[in-house]
Each structure stands twice: as structure tokens, then as C-alpha cells.
Amino acid sequence: MVKQPYSCVAVNWIKGSRSEAIGIFIFRSFKSGNLQQARVAISYLRVNYHFDYCRYRLPFRAPLWTAHGCWEAREGVILRLESEGGAISYGEACPIPWFGTETVNEVEEACRQVGAETNDAILDGLPEKLGCLRSAVHSARMDWNAPEDESARAVAALLPSGKQALDLIEPRAEAGFRTFKWKVGVGSVADELVLLDDICGRLSGGAKLRLDANGAWERRSAEKWLDRCADYPVEYVEQPCFAEASAFAKAMGDKSAVSAAQRRAEDLLLGLAEDFPTPLALDESIMSGHDVTRWIDQGWPGYFVLKTSLMGEAANALAALEKADAKVVFSSALETAVGAKAALKRAFAWNGSPHALGFGVWPLFNDFEVNGPAAAPLIRWDDVTRIDEEALWNALS
Known part of the structure; x- marks a missing residue:
């Protein structure tokens, strides 16, 4: 039962532009019953x-x-x-x-x-x-197909850190943005909490704010922020803590030190998620499909912010998240147009609950051809398919 399909595959390759000698070798391997030898040879005849x-x-x-x-x-x-x-x-x-x-x-x-x-x-x-x-x-x-649902997706506007955010939030709101992401953890906790009051005071009714700390806080700082966030329309706080093992431990290959640091960080995040009403989101903590599976298994109650450009082959992780009915936010890793196109196609293919995409970042660079779609309150499938990867390649090479 197994021989016929593989034999047909081998014959098809022989008829094409592949090596005839290897094709015959595959055919004879199957005929003699040596399936393992044939499969090894097949690996050399892929595209x-x-x-x-x-x-x-x-x-x-x-x-x-x-x-x-x-x-x-x-x-x-x-x-x-x-x-x-x-x-x-x-x-x-x-x-x-x-x-x-x-x-x-x-x-x-x-x-x-x-x-x-x-x-x-x-x-x-x-x-x-x-x-x-x-x-x-x-x-x-990948053979990318058009998504089942080609309707426009909402996009979050990226605000800069510090007081600059105050200058941009109202113009972005007037442009139609309803979700904003503010980079925090750059200044002191006290100064940024004052700015939080001012920023939330400028949000229009129904608007949401995402806070991205990039793992800057220890427990006490995170608790201060989460106490204050409970009074405001904060959709989530992204990666409040991220305790890495020391660079020395990593350099020396001390896996036990790395694992211990990882466990401490995960316990802290799970504890904060349980103790405060404002949802948390993972970002730096999920750099692979294995990370995603581990957090699902631990019952993570918050959001998963996915930079699929960094995650290897993300298909299995996305399937697990969809099965778990997880809250997923697709986000840019500040790519050029090439990476943006792939990441946005992933986002449009998502069938789970919709949340504003984290792609309101371009133009990031001076050359037009290099950027992804310009930041706008909505992004359409046509905006994605119009990205010209060849133009970027020519501009860079």
C-alpha cells in the first residue's frame, strides 16, 4: 500500500528536471522494500x-x-x-x-x-x-491564500515613550485610531505614572490604552503600575517583567541558571495576573512555539502578543492558541516591507477572536519602498497584497 504513491512520486520527478539517476535509485529502493533508503534519497529531490x-x-x-x-x-x-x-x-x-x-x-x-x-x-x-x-x-x-474574511482589521497606534506621547495622542485619535500603545519603563515609575494620568485624560470615550514595559519592572514597580491601571481604560500591560539569567550564565552554558531564572519570571507574571484586574500580555516571553505551548499549559489568562517574524515556523503555535481560544494580538517586530507582508498575512489568516493589530508603526524608514503599510486605523487585505517585495530587494541590493 505504501509503495505505489511513493513510486509514482519518484516517476514524476524522473519525468521532470530532477536527476534521473537519483530517481531510478528511489524507484528501485521502493521496489526492493528499502523504504528508509528511498526516503533519504527523496530528501535530495525536493524543490x-x-x-x-x-x-x-x-x-x-x-x-x-x-x-x-x-x-x-x-x-x-x-x-x-x-x-x-x-x-x-x-x-x-x-x-x-x-x-x-x-x-x-x-x-x-x-x-x-x-x-x-x-x-x-x-x-x-x-x-x-x-x-x-x-x-x-x-x-x-508558503503558498499564501486569500483569507476567508478579507474585511479590514483594526490597528493600534504606536505612541513614543515619555512626554512625546502627549503630542501625538490627540492627532492620532482624530485620524480614527481607537487603540493606542505606549512604551513605558523608560523613565522613572513616578514620572511615567503622572504621564499616564495625562494620557488617559486625553483619551476619547471608548478608546483603549496598551502599556508596553518590555520587561523593565521588578515586582514592586509592576504592582504600583497595576494598582493605578485599575482606574483607567488599559486594555493590557505588556510584558511587565522579564527576568533573564545573567549573560555570564548563558555564555557558560549554565542551563540550570537559565531555567531557574525563567521559572522565577513565569511565577512572577502568573502571580501578577492573578492579583490584579488589569490583564497582562506576554511578548518577550514567547519567542518560539515551545514557549507558547508552555504558557498555554500553565493556564495563562492574559494576552499573547505574537511577533511571528521571530518565532520560526509559527503554524503549530497558532493552531494551539486557536484551540485554546486564546486572546492573540499580532504585532510588528519593526520589519521592512518583506517581513511586514508575511506577518500581516498570518494576522489575516487568524480565525480566533479579533484584537487591534500592532502594526501601526510605519513609516519607520526614509526610503518609501522599505516600509510596510503606512499607519492607519484600519488595514485592508489589498494593503497587504500591494506590498512590492521586489522593489525593496532592488532598493537594498
Whole structure:
């Protein structure tokens, strides 16, 4: 029963442009009953590609201040795959190392090792630790279909840290935004809580505020914020705490220290989520499908903020979240247009409960071709399909 389908596959490949010798070898392996040998050979006959890549460093139009410091430029790698049939597709690996991803140097070195000619077997074999690169090659090879529901999705407006947020919230509200995201954890708790009062005073009726601390707070600071948030229309507080193991422990490969730090951070977040009425959201804590599964198993009651550009192959994680009826917010990792297109396609394919997308960030860069869709209260499927990946590739290369 098993031989016939695989034999047919082998014959089809022989008739195409694959190596006839390997095709015959596969056919004979099945005929002799050596299925394992045949499957190994098949892995070498998957789709072949010409592989190219371009590393970029693009200054932001305005530096972005977060709890991790001042972020002045985006770095990443754009991938270009061309199949034997001439089909061209693109992907983007855009690491954020302080989130726990690989580095841009690691992505570039892996691309160099892939070489100019590659196939599915090689690309599928990239190490799991290269989550951003795996996400890029997966996106480049996906057959994206139009979503079942092409209606426009609401978008949250990104507010800068500090007092600058006060200058932008009213113009953004007049433009039609109903959800706002404010970067906190940059200044002192006391100063930012005063600003919180002022910002919430400028919110129009029914508007919501998301607070993103990027893991800046320890327990006491988080408790002060959550006490105050209970009085305001705060949709959630994103990643209030994120206790990493020391850099030394990581460098020395001390897995027990890393695991202990992770457990402490998770216990703290679960405790805060239970003790305060304002919902919490995970961001830095979910950098892989394994992370998502672990938090689902622990009964996380809050939101999952997904930067799918950083998560490797996100399909299984998304299926688990949908099955758990989780509250999911799709968010930008401040990608270029290539990564934006893939991430937005993921967002439009989501069938769970809708929440305003975290893609109100562009234009981030001075060159028009490099940016994702300009920030607007709604984003439409046509806005996604209009993104010209080839124009970006030409602009960078």
C-alpha cells in the first residue's frame, strides 16, 4: 500500500528536471522494500532553489526608546528564493537579540553556509535556535491564500515613550485610531505614572490604552503600575517583567541558571495576573512555539502578543492558541516591507477572536519602498497584497 504513491512520486520527478539517476535509485529502493533508503534519497529531490540574500542596516526616521535603551537602526537579512520554474519569493530574518533571538551575524553566517543552490531538505534542516531565519525561509516558501474574511482589521497606534506621547495622542485619535500603545519603563515609575494620568485624560470615550514595559519592572514597580491601571481604560500591560539569567550564565552554558531564572519570571507574571484586574500580555516571553505551548499549559489568562517574524515556523503555535481560544494580538517586530507582508498575512489568516493589530508603526524608514503599510486605523487585505517585495530587494541590493 505504501509503495505505489511513493513510486509514482519518484516517476514524476524522473519525468521532470530532477536527476534521473537519483530517481531510478528511489524507484528501485521502493521496489526492493528499502523504504528508509528511498526516503533519504527523496530528501535530495525536493524543490531546488537559487538562494540569495542581502544584509541591511536601516536607520529609523526617529530613534525608538524602550526599556532596553535607544534603538537607532534596524538590522536584518532579506532572502530571495528562485525555483527551477522561475518563481521568485522573499523572506526576512530580522532578529532582536535582547528578546532572545539569534543575532544578525548568525543569520548571515547560516545564509553563507546554505550556498547559492539549495533545496527544501537543507532549508528544513536549519537549527531551531535560528528562529528568525527559519521564519524567513518558511514564509518565502508558503503558498499564501486569500483569507476567508478579507474585511479590514483594526490597528493600534504606536505612541513614543515619555512626554512625546502627549503630542501625538490627540492627532492620532482624530485620524480614527481607537487603540493606542505606549512604551513605558523608560523613565522613572513616578514620572511615567503622572504621564499616564495625562494620557488617559486625553483619551476619547471608548478608546483603549496598551502599556508596553518590555520587561523593565521588578515586582514592586509592576504592582504600583497595576494598582493605578485599575482606574483607567488599559486594555493590557505588556510584558511587565522579564527576568533573564545573567549573560555570564548563558555564555557558560549554565542551563540550570537559565531555567531557574525563567521559572522565577513565569511565577512572577502568573502571580501578577492573578492579583490584579488589569490583564497582562506576554511578548518577550514567547519567542518560539515551545514557549507558547508552555504558557498555554500553565493556564495563562492574559494576552499573547505574537511577533511571528521571530518565532520560526509559527503554524503549530497558532493552531494551539486557536484551540485554546486564546486572546492573540499580532504585532510588528519593526520589519521592512518583506517581513511586514508575511506577518500581516498570518494576522489575516487568524480565525480566533479579533484584537487591534500592532502594526501601526510605519513609516519607520526614509526610503518609501522599505516600509510596510503606512499607519492607519484600519488595514485592508489589498494593503497587504500591494506590498512590492521586489522593489525593496532592488532598493537594498
